[in-house]
Amino acid sequence: MIHRIIAPQHFHTHAVLLRLILLLAMMATGKFPLGAVMQQPVSLELEAAARYRRRAGELRAIASTHKNPETNRILDAVARDYDRMAETLEVTERTQQTVRCL
Numbered sequence: 001m002i003h004r005i006i007a008p009q010h011f012h013t014h015a016v017l018l019r020l021i022l023l024l025a026m027m028a029t030g031k032f033p034l035g036a037v038m039q040q041p042v043s044l045e046l047e048a049a050a051r052y053r054r055r056a057g058e059l060r061a062i063a064s065t066h067k068n069p070e071t072n073r074i075l076d077a078v079a080r081d082y083d084r085m086a087e088t089l090e091v092t093e094r095t096q097q098t099v100r101c102l
Contacts, residue, residue, distance in 0.1 A: 043096070049089040056082035 063075035
């Protein structure tokens with residue numbers, strides 16, 4: 001049935017097909033953007049921070065499967081960078097919320 005829904009002739013661009021695939025993947029895995037799950041608007045900063053934290057976790061998981069210490073060191077350094085970027089975005093969001101309340 002699904003092959004009839006996503007037949008290539010129904011799409012004029014690859015972007016439309018990719019969006020549909022992403023939507024189907026989100027539906028299948030239950031992973032949606034934070035705003036959709038929480039039923040409230042979530043800032044772009046917090047969505048990006050959550051993405052960065054997930055990516056850092058993924059890199060740490062990948063590092064745990066490697067035996068090469070240099071590879072692990074590099075992957076861990078990149079994961080720390082993702083965590084720092086997430087923290088920066090979270091601080092930015094908190095600051096913006098504080099300013100909005102003034």
